[in-house]
Amino acid sequence: MDKEKISDALSYLDDDIIEETEKLRQRSAKSRSSKLAEFTRRPWFKTALAAAAVIVILIGGGAVAGNMHLKKKERSADINMIQKSALMKDMESRANEETDSTGFSDSLDPQESKYLDQSATSYPATVSDNSGISKGGFGGSNSLGDYDLSYISTTCVVSRNDESVSGSYSIDLSEKADYYLETGEAWSLEILKDDSWEYISPKSEQTWNQAVYGIGKFAGTGHLERTFNLNAYGTLKKGKYRIAKNIYVFKTVDGKENVYNDTVYCEFELND
Amino acid sequence: MEDAKIVQLYFDRNEAALKETQTKYGKYLLKIANNILYNNEDSEECVNDTYLSAWNAMPPHKPDVLSLFLGKLTRGHAIDVYRKNHAGKRIPSEYTTSIDELEECIPGGSDVEANLEAKRLGEVISAFLREQDDEARNLFVGRYFYADSLKEVASYYGMTDTKAKMILFRTRQRLKEYLETEGFTV
Helix, strand or coil: CCHHHHHHHHHCCCHHHHHHHHHHHHHHHHHHHHHHHHHHHCHHHHHHHHHHHHHHHHHHHHHHHCCHHHHHHHHHHHHHHHHHHHHHHHHHHHHHHCECCCCCECCCCHHHHCCCCCCCCCCCCCCCCCCCEEEEEEECCCCECCECHHHEEEEEEEEEECCEEEEEEEEEECCCCCCEEEEEEEEEEEEEECCEEEEECCCCHHHHHHHECCCEEEECCEEEEEEEECHHHCCCCCEEEEEEEEEEEECCCCCCCEEEEEEEEEEEEECC | CCHHHHHHHHHCCCCHHHHHHHHHHHHHHHHHHHHHHCCHHHHHHHHHHHHHHHHHHCCCCCCCCHHHHHHHHHHHHHHHHHHHHCCCCCCCCHHHHHHHHHHCCCCCCHHHHHHCCHHHHHHHHHHHHHCCCHHHHHHHHHHHCCCCCHHHHHHHCCCCHHHHHHHHHHHHHHHHHHHHHCCCCC
């Protein structure tokens, strides 16, 4: 069979199979870009860059202060300094861009990107101690910028009976809140492997939607509660898991002005 | 902007749909095209063709997953351009390399070609992939559908290039056996 037929055949792969990989590519890209950003934000990295710049400047300065025999070295140091400066700009730019070669961007909306570098804020969490479950709870990462996260509280309770893992999560808005929340259908189940969260793909789109469900929208003071059941995945192995769920924040009740999307996580651990 | 809202803009015949699509998926689509064409100008043209195709298709088509729909359009346009521009020539893109790899385990011969349409083969490969574990399936699709580099597919699971290469090799071997059990001579 010629190559044209092969690539044509691949165009007919089932959508859910391609979609599963696409999500994985997206996660992988985000993970790589966030690792890079985290790396370049570390204090020692900035110190090292600053030290490198100082060394280059000293070399350059030394060359300038030296005699004419050092002219070549001076030029060399100047070039080095320019290169280092370009390198620093490049590293900073790459860290801020939050995008990698796969083409996915962490900040899908330019309006959102300004909040990405703000300090992390944690959501309150409730922990359950059912048999086989060592902990459960929600945790969040990104700040909502001007929007005070203390207005949002989330709770997750996980229980286990025989081979069934089920539970519920709830999201509350305090009466002080002046914005609106919506939860979409998107969610995912992930397992912790080698200190990183790995996406567990569903067997099909149908079980994906059935396994964990919950969509709602509320404004001002509100309470949203949904249940989930992970039976669709069969027996889950021993390990740490988390359910990721998107929430959307709007400034208007009809959802026309989306301020931010964020993800909350319900973590739990199966001990046996 | 959420996908549903972007799709609604298409249905409203609002040209903001194109801008929103470009903002959200432009880089993603460019990456797909560039994996195949290895040429920025051609890739950008493909992405523009994708926006036009999306505009013409919606409505009436309402994609379940917008990114997947757009990605398939881009891949199709890129392969068309690849064939048009590079007939008989081999260009060093990831697409060329990945299809070369796959050619070894896909059936050949005129009889097979006569009986096996691309669509049927796609269905058979889909059925095969459903029997594979997550790693093997996703590495296969990443490498041969998206034409991602070996390094990129390895990064899906944080594994080494060598391990990804080995998994892909074994998957191709299993695909070859699978096609044979389905009655195809490879």
